[in-house]
Amino acid sequence: METVILIIHVIIAIALVALVLLQQGKGADTGASFGGGASQTVFGSQGSASFLGRVTAALATVFFLTSFGLAMLAKQKADSMLDLGVPAEVTETYQEVPAVNTDAPMVDEISVDSSNAPMIDSAASSEGDVSKSTE
Template sequence: MLYQIIIIIHIFLGIGIVGLVLMQQGKGADAGATFGGGASGSVFGAQGSASFLSRTTAIFATLFFITSLGLAVMGGYQGKKTDIVLESAPAAAEPAKSELPLPQSAAEVPAAVPGVVDAKIPEAPAIKEVEKPAAQ
């Protein structure tokens, strides 16, 4: 349940960061304000909304980073046992049963394939020396 709550907060923080970044003015907009932009009558004071929006964006970004780390840590522990002491030893594996019948006596063992054991590897042909032409 806590995981879902953090995900919801994380999504709202992401949407908030996008909205705050879109509301901020670019650096080039400050030059236009010097020629009578009327920033002194704004809601946020003579300095404008830049410090308020940038500070709020920094806070949202920090919270977004913290929730990202929290979700990563919590996601890594999902489905894993946390107590090593309570883990049971793995069960002994039973030998695999063969579908082929095993021979019960030496009489049932098939004879070796004839010719395989007694086969000889042919020798490589002798290399003949080529006569070198006399140097002139």
């Protein structure tokens, strides 16, 4: 049953798009007032506007009805899932994060032993000036 309604729904949707694209805009009637082909229409002297408008309205009604039918079937399917034992809500469980060790020294409290660090001569590292001129 759901597949049949879904197929009808898709066909109606495609037909609606085609009908909307076939219709003329409101500005297209200006040429018809000067005798621009109103007598050559298949649908009579009023043109195809009223016929296509009525068909579009009918297809839109069927489209809304199939949408409503598909929504009802989806709700019934969801209710039947609850009857089978599928939980309505999924609850998430979280593990507790262990507390931060406050006995560990902070970065500011750590003393740096600079006795083993290499020394950089500031005069030798200047741009292009390798000799020491300060004595």
